[in-house]
């Protein structure tokens with residue numbers, strides 16, 4: 001029996017696509033979700049283990065970690081995908097916003113990685129940790145400042161954990177730019193956003209799925225960032 005892959009925030013979009021792809025390859029999957037949806041039921045029907053977790057509070061993080069540790073004594077990989085793309089101007093209390101962004105994007109991966117160190121190294125496979133960061137980890141974002149800062153913090157954790165866990169665990173960031181639009185995005189927004197990259201395409205979730213498999217199959221990549229940005233950095 002293969003060792004499971006843990007994916008946080010996998011009830012929709014990129015996380016769901018990654019979970020489905022691993023299940024297609026008969027790789028066991030453990031997911032966390034915040035909001036129950038038909039997609040969670042479908043993953044469960046396909047054999048995934050599902051854990052309800054809203055990472056907004058320390059208690060919820062502690063409970064989720066206890067469940068994750070108890071489910072299996074070893075893990076093949078951990079993919080930190082759960083995320084909230086918060087707009088600064090929509091939050092009155094900036095202390096709360098920055099604390100929330102750092103909690104979900106940096107504290108949760110930090111706590112889970114430390115809690116699973118033994119689970120990731122007590123077997124004879126080289127394990128993977130993948131941090132879903134963002135193109136803005138290096139550029140900042142004028143509308144999503146706290147979000148961008150927390151993604152930069154997450155990328156810095158990639159560097160630290162890569163040094164701490166080598167050679168038993170590879171640790172890398174996947175830094176997407178626009179992979180998928182959101183429900184409600186206007187045609188005007190879509191047209192403008194599409195032209196931000198050189199390739200002017202919005203590839204969809206499979207671009208992240210391919211990056212995940214590439215990193216997990218690599219024998220020589222750690223401490224790196226896979227930039228999925230369509231050449232946006234050159235525009």
Ligand SMILES: NC(=O)C1=CN([C@@H]2O[C@H](COP(=O)(O)OP(=O)(O)OC[C@H]3O[C@@H](n4cnc5c(N)ncnc54)[C@H](OP(=O)(O)O)[C@@H]3O)[C@@H](O)[C@H]2O)C=CC1
Pocket residue numbers: 008009010011012013014015033034035036053054055056080081082083084085104132133134135175176177178179180181
């Ligand atoms: N999509 C894109 O184009 C881009 C994505 N990325 C990054 O890639 C990753 C996946 O992106 P995408 O699929 O769009 O992400 P989503 O915006 O769909 O969020 C992923 C999941 O995070 C969960 N989540 C949100 N807040 C919390 C919370 N407080 N506690 C626990 N879970 C929470 C949601 O759970 P639920 O739905 O169950 O409530 C959601 O399913 C993210 O880390 C994102 O920042 C970066 C750049 C571009």
Ligand SMILES: Nc1nc2c(c(=O)[nH]1)N=C([C@H](O)[C@@H](O)CO)CN2
Pocket residue numbers: 082083084085134176177178179180182193
């Ligand atoms: N948690 C999320 N993070 C991000 C999302 C998203 O939908 N959920 N979307 C983006 C945008 O696609 C952005 O990259 C467009 O420039 C960024 N992060």
